[in-house]
Structure formats: structure tokens, C-alpha cells
Amino acid sequence: MTATCDFDVVVVGAGPVGLVAALLLAKQGISVLLLEKERSIFPLPRAAHIDHEIMRIFQSIGVADDVASSSEVSTRYEFLNVSGDVLMRFDTGRAAALSGWPPSNMIHQPSIEHVLRARVAECDSIDTRYGTAYRHHETCGEVVTVHFDTQGKASQACCRFLLGCDGANSAVRANSGLSLVDLGFSERWLVIDTKVIDSSRLPRHNLQICDPERPTTSVRMGAGRHRWEFMLKAEEDEDRVSAPAFVANLLARWDVDGAVELERTATYTFEARVANDWMQDRVLIAGDAAHLMPPFAGQGLCSGIRDVENLTWKLGAILAGRANTSLLFSYQTEREPHVRAMIDLAVMMGKVVCVTDPDLALARDKNLIETRRASGDASGAIPNPKLGTGLLQATSNIAGELFPQFTHKGSRSDDLFGHGAWLIGESIGIDGNTLGAAGVSIPSLSYFSPLVSQWLDDKGYNAVLVRPDRVIFGGGNAAELITAYADGLYQEARVVA
Numbered sequence: 001m002t003a004t005c006d007f008d009v010v011v012v013g014a015g016p017v018g019l020v021a022a023l024l025l026a027k028q029g030i031s032v033l034l035l036e037k038e039r040s041i042f043p044l045p046r047a048a049h050i051d052h053e054i055m056r057i058f059q060s061i062g063v064a065d066d067v068a069s070s071s072e073v074s075t076r077y078e079f080l081n082v083s084g085d086v087l088m089r090f091d092t093g094r095a096a097a098l099s100g101w102p103p104s105n106m107i108h109q110p111s112i113e114h115v116l117r118a119r120v121a122e123c124d125s126i127d128t129r130y131g132t133a134y135r136h137h138e139t140c141g142e143v144v145t146v147h148f149d150t151q152g153k154a155s156q157a158c159c160r161f162l163l164g165c166d167g168a169n170s171a172v173r174a175n176s177g178l179s180l181v182d183l184g185f186s187e188r189w190l191v192i193d194t195k196v197i198d199s200s201r202l203p204r205h206n207l208q209i210c211d212p213e214r215p216t217t218s219v220r221m222g223a224g225r226h227r228w229e230f231m232l233k234a235e236e237d238e239d240r241v242s243a244p245a246f247v248a249n250l251l252a253r254w255d256v257d258g259a260v261e262l263e264r265t266a267t268y269t270f271e272a273r274v275a276n277d278w279m280q281d282r283v284l285i286a287g288d289a290a291h292l293m294p295p296f297a298g299q300g301l302c303s304g305i306r307d308v309e310n311l312t313w314k315l316g317a318i319l320a321g322r323a324n325t326s327l328l329f330s331y332q333t334e335r336e337p338h339v340r341a342m343i344d345l346a347v348m349m350g351k352v353v354c355v356t357d358p359d360l361a362l363a364r365d366k367n368l369i370e371t372r373r374a375s376g377d378a379s380g381a382i383p384n385p386k387l388g389t390g391l392l393q394a395t396s397n398i399a400g401e402l403f404p405q406f407t408h409k410g411s412r413s414d415d416l417f418g419h420g421a422w423l424i425g426e427s428i429g430i431d432g433n434t435l436g437a438a439g440v441s442i443p444s445l446s447y448f449s450p451l452v453s454q455w456l457d458d459k460g461y462n463a464v465l466v467r468p469d470r471v472i473f474g475g476g477n478a479a480e481l482i483t484a485y486a487d488g489l490y491q492e493a494r495v496v497a
């Protein structure tokens with residue numbers, strides 16, 4: 001695809017977000033240089049939960065079954081007070097959610113990264129350099145030159161776009177003059193990861209124990225692991241809380257001696273931050289490089305993977321000459337409101353859990369118990385907010401929502417419908433050239449046809465146009481949809497009206 005560049009895209013960081021980005025780009029035939037400063041997978045405990053939408057994205061890059069085999073479906077998430085009363089309960093269940101996968105899936109992040117690395121190794125269009133650190137870059141016209149070094153040996157490569165997936169301390173972000181805005185949440189926690197010996201002695205559901213003396217999290221993870229997290233007091237420093245006696249004391253009330261084996265501990269400061277700008281010229285940032293959130297909603301990694309799902313098809317359309325580079329402005333305008341909604345949810349949950357004043361905790365308990373009595377429990381997947389303004393048909397009330405993935409006797413509709421954008425509906429009379437120019441296909445619905453027709457009827461539309469990231473561009477007349485979508489890809493303005 002490139003005439004004058006070594007690579008179409010350089011991705012910095014082979015954490016989960018960078019790995020998924022590289023795979024989503026490679027799927028479109030885009031050449032990628034993937035730089036990772038470490039040789040091994042980051043071993044410290046982090047993400048434990050991914051949602052249905054992330055499983056669908058994993059499905060699209062061919063790793064969902066491997067991920068599912070080392071993960072565990074979570075059916076309930078509870079917030080309890082110190083007496084064991086339920087303050088909040090989320091019944092997620094096992095049934096397939098909108099994306100065709102269970103709402104809530106517990107994972108062991110290093111195991112997932114192992115699966116992703118193996119998949120990357122199979123892709124000829126990804127040149128992966130482990131043990132190679134990005135240093136700096138400069139942009140000249142349409143070319144970004146990236147400087148990096150491997151064991152002290154300096155090198156460089158030029159590309160059309162640079163994508164920083166280099167985590168919370170992103171050098172790509174700093175070198176691009178971008179910065180994170182503090183949204184005002186900061187709490188230190190100790191994370192204790194264990195290997196499970198006897199799962200029958202562990203809590204069956206994910207729990208937040210809203211104990212003002214010691215706010216605590218207990219989460220099931222995939223791959224035979226269980227995690228506890230304990231909020232730290234100001235005077236408790238890292239050395240003290242990592243000591244075996246301190247850890248044993250924290251776990252004592254869970255009565256799991258002999259049921260688990262300590263794997264490792266780590267302290268984290270849980271924060272909420274979002275980058276002011278997510279793009280500078282031809283340089284973009286995604287994942288923890290662009291936003292941080294406390295882990296109470298299990299959405300930090302999920303948000304990063306949604307970022308690259310949103311961004312990579314746009315890069316693909318631009319590199320294939322089917323879209324103007326101004327399409328990239330829609331990356332932040334679409335994603336930031338979604339990310340902020342997830343940060344708000346995580347901070348709301350964090351503020352429920354992290355109360356340390358006993359009187360305030362009593363008032364919180366009373367309030368939440370009354371609310372639960374009046375409103376009942378939430379069920380199903382957590383609400384998935386619509387995207388913000390961007391390449392969406394503003395007149396359509398379903399624009400920006402996720403298009404469902406239908407399931408039938410173990411089959412999933414995305415596998416049948418294929419990659420790229422879809423125009424789906426009744427008697428669509430649009431010629432192949434028009435569709436091809438916009439990168440849109442009319443998939444054969446086969447045995448999913450009755451389910452799709454029912455969905456269209458329920459929504460009240462004859463046709464829908466679904467973007468490659470499975471977000472609905474809009475619904476209505478097929479010819480008008482394809483015209484508006486094609487215009488949106490090419491137009492110079494920042495957003496589609």
C-alpha cells in the first residue's frame with residue numbers, strides 16, 4: 001500500500017491494545033511495524049474482566065475461542081456492606097449479549113496477551129520487534145519518521161501513521177505534546193493474585209466489600225486464578241503491604257488458607273484521566289496512553305480495545321484511498337464521550353466502595369438499600385453508551401449504537417457476513433461500483449435472515465448501514481444511506497451533519 005514509506009503504520013507498544021491494533025490493521029492488508037520495549041509479557045496482575053463487545057472484536061481477529069478457553073463467564077457482581085447486606089447487584093447472566101457473547105468474561109491478562117502474541121506471529125504483514133524501544137519521531141508532510149533502538153543500537157523507519165499504544169506513561173503522547181487531564185480520583189490499592197487449588201472454597205461471584213475499615217474486592221479470573229484487592233491506608237507503604245505476614249492477615253477473613261497459592265502482589269494508584277487531544281498530525285494514541293480509569297467497572301482495557309476497533313478501519317479506509325484523512329477527527333469525537341461515560345461509571349462504583357468514614361458508610365448503606373428496594377437489580381450487560389458525534393447519520397436514532405451479532409445453533413452472524421461495512425435490508429438496488437468505492441458489501445444473510453428481518457421491523461427501518469466496527473451508521477433508505485456514508489468518508493469537514 002505504501003510507495004515511499006517502510007510501513008503503513010508503526011504501532012508502539014505490544015500490550016493488549018497495541019497487539020489488537022496490529023491484528024486489526026493486518027486483517028485489512030496494512031503493513032505494520034510493532035515496537036515493544038520488553039521482551040516478555042508484562043507479568044503483573046491487571047485486567048480481569050472483558051465484556052461481550054471485546055469478545056466480538058477478538059472473534060474478528062481469530063482469537064475468541066482461545067481467549068474463551070482460558071476465561072470464565074461471570075454471572076453476578078455484588079456490592080456488599082460489612083454486614084453482608086447487598087447494596088448493589090448486577091445480574092449479568094450467561095446468555096449472549098448484543099455482541100453475541102456473554103456480557104461479562106473473567107480473564108487472566110498475561111494469558112490473553114500470550115494468545116494475541118501468538119496470533120501476531122502468524123501475520124506476515126506485521127513486523128514485530130520485541131526488546132525495541134521507541135525514542136522519538138518527527139512528521140514531515142505525509143510521512144512520520146520513527147526512531148527506536150534495540151539493545152542500544154539506534155534505527156529508524158518511516159510510516160504514514162504512528163499509533164501510540166504505549167500505556168499510561170506514553171512517550172508517544174509526551175513527544176506529541178499531548179497530556180492527560182486529571183478527573184479527580186486517586187486511591188492506592190494492593191492487588192493480590194493467587195492460583196486456585198480448591199475453587200469450592202472461593203466466593204462464587206465477583207464482590208466489592210464496602211467495609212470502611214478496609215474496602216476490598218474479590219474477583220474470579222480465568223485460567224485458575226483468583227484476585228483480591230485491598231484499599232491501602234495513607235501510612236501503609238509498598239514494602240510493608242507486600243510482606244507475607246501482612247498479605248496473610250488480609251486474606252485471613254476469607255478463610256482460604258490451602259485453597260489458593262499466592263502468585264504475586266502489586267500496588268496500584270487507581271486514577272481517572274483522559275487525554276486532552278488524541279491525535280497530533282499523523283500521530284494517534286489509544287488505550288492507557290489516551291485514558292485511565294479505576295478498575296471497578298472492568299472497562300480500562302475494554303475501552304482501549306474499542307479505541308483501536310474504532311480507529312483501525314478508518315486508517316484502512318484512508319490508506320486504501322477510500323476516505324479523506326479528516327475522517328480521523330471522528331476518532332476522538334466518537335470515542336471520548338464513550339470513554340468518559342465508562343470513567344464516570346467506574347468512578348461512581350469507586351466512590352461507593354472507597355468510603356472510609358464509618359458514619360458516611362452507614363448513610364451510604366441506608367441510601368443504597370432503599371434504592372435497591374425501590375428499583376430492584378440491574379440485569380444483563382452494562383449499558384453501552386452511543387458514540388459521540390462523528391461518521392454517523394445524525395437523522396437516525398439508531399446511529400452510533402452497536403449492531404447486534406445474531407447467533408443460530410452455535411454459529412455467529414459476523415463470521416458469515418464477513419469483514420468491512422454492510423448494507424443490510426430489503427431489496428437494495430445499488431450497483432457494485434458505488435458499494436465498492438465506499439468499501440461496503442451486501443452480505444448474504446442465509447439462515448440469519450429471519451432474525452435480521454425481525455430486528456429491522458422492531459427498529460422500524462427498511463435498511464441499515466453498519467460500519468466495519470459494527471457501529472450502526474444509520475437506518476432508512478438504502479440509496480440515501482450509501483450516499484451519506486460515502487460523502488462522510490470523503491468530506492473535509494470534521495463531522496457529518
Ligand SMILES: Cc1cc2nc3c(=O)[nH]c(=O)nc-3n(C[C@H](O)[C@H](O)[C@H](O)COP(=O)(O)OP(=O)(O)OC[C@H]3O[C@@H](n4cnc5c(N)ncnc54)[C@H](O)[C@@H]3O)c2cc1C
Nearest residue numbers: 013015017037046047048049134167287288298300301302
Ligand atoms: C489492578 C488493575 C485491574 C484492572 N482490571 C481491569 C479489568 O478488569 N478490565 C479492564 O478492561 N481493564 C482493567 N484494567 C486496565 C487494563 O489493565 C489496562 O487498561 C490495559 O492493560 C491497557 O492496555 P494498553 O495496551 O493500553 O497498555 P499496557 O498494557 O500498559 O501496554 C503498553 C505497552 O507499551 C510498551 N511500551 C511502553 N513504552 C514503550 C516504548 N517507549 N517503546 C516500546 N514499547 C513501549 C510497554 O512495555 C507495554 O507492553 C485494570 C488495571 C489494573 C491496574
